[in-house]
Amino acid sequence: MGNRQSRPWIVSDELWSLVEPLLPKPGPKKVEGRPRVPDRQVLCGILFVLHTGIQWEYLPQELGFGSGMTCWRRLAAWNEAGVWDQLHQLLLNELRSKNQLDWERAVIDSSHVRAARPGPKSGPSPVDRARPGSKHHLIVDGQGIPLAVSLTGGNRNDVTQLEPLLDKIPAVAGQVGRPRRRPDALLADRGYDHDKYRRLLWQRGIRPVIARRGEPHGTGLGIFRYVVERTIAWLHGFRRLRIRWERRDDIHEAFLGLAVCLITHRHVRRLC
Incomplete structure (x- = not known):
């Protein structure tokens, strides 16, 4: 628990089990080259930016997140696919099932x-x-x-x-x-x-x-x-x-939607 509090961008197994089924399946690679950075690592990179406020281009490569551009593109695609809206609804459903709303x-x-x-x-x-x-x-x-x-x-x-x-x-x-x-x-x-x-x-x-x-x-x-x-x-x-x-409103809205999910998820975790 202490490790996650000191590194809040680490995606727990429990959170990942909720997020992974909602992510759109990647299409075939158009150009052969480096292997695709796994979605979980990219999500950690997005959370790193959300928590620290760091600019995309300064995202530390040594932490294995992939490039800032990779994380930015994935965030935009996931937001367009409605991932955060779906996750938020799942979490609210869980809270209501426990009579916690x-x-x-x-x-x-x-x-x-x-x-x-x-x-x-x-x-x-x-x-x-x-x-x-x-x-x-x-x-x-x-x-x-x-x-x-x-x-x-x-x-x-x-x-x-x-x-x-x-x-x-x-x-x-x-x-x-x-x-x-x-x-x-x-x-x-x-x-x-x-x-x-x-x-x-x-x-x-x-x-x-x-x-x-x-x-x-x-x-x-x-x-x-x-x-x-x-x-x-x-x-x-x-x-x-x-x-x-x-400048793009959808990217800021993506961060906003993700933050709402994380706050709601904290309330769910208190029930465990």
């Missing part, structure tokens, strides 16, 4: 990150002197387990992602009856204070619990809302997510 309430929030280079889903950040930035939008269950995540430009209003995030919550199986994808209530801060969206939540069968502008602080929501702030802190514990280095 809190559907009583969900909590939504967002966080700004600086974008090193402008690209799709970046924009002038209102909290960083209009420099290029992006936002990570997140919805979690009552314990802070990630249910859905999205990426937008730094200038997008939080409330624009309320419905898209709810739509991204997968249909979570694991118990007798229909899969579940809707919390009983949704908690949010003043940035989501619009009656239009309250009505939309009621129409979905979700009770809105949204702080109102102009009301004094200390309304009591903080005792429940802190879980999403803690999960955002966990996300940004992955150094690659603290700054958006990638």
Whole structure:
């Protein structure tokens, strides 16, 4: 255990047993040459970049990950194949089968990150002197387990992602009856204070619990809302997510989806 904590990019047998069946099968090599780097080693290289924030070209070759370009290409291909979405759903199913998801309430929030280079889903950040930035939008269950995540430009209003995030919550199986994808209530801060969206939540069968502008602080929501702030802190514990280095939005989204899987996997491991 200590060895894995000091080298968090090492893929455990248990995690690999979940990931491997989801990976697309490689096509035939177009050019003869060096043998293909095994997927597990490449995943270790991707996790090394995610945890350390190192640039692809500086990925240490002596650790056997393959080149930075190999890891980058594999990450893009796996993301396009929906690997992280499928893995996240498997993990949520496992949690629900053990009755470990809190559907009583969900909590939504967002966080700004600086974008090193402008690209799709970046924009002038209102909290960083209009420099290029992006936002990570997140919805979690009552314990802070990630249910859905999205990426937008730094200038997008939080409330624009309320419905898209709810739509991204997968249909979570694991118990007798229909899969579940809707919390009983949704908690949010003043940035989501619009009656239009309250009505939309009621129409979905979700009770809105949204702080109102102009009301004094200390309304009591903080005792429940802190879980999403803690999960955002966990996300940004992955150094690659603290700054958006990638111009391509799909690569940053791939890192974001992988990080969500790793956080969810930690909750699964606690059950073991």
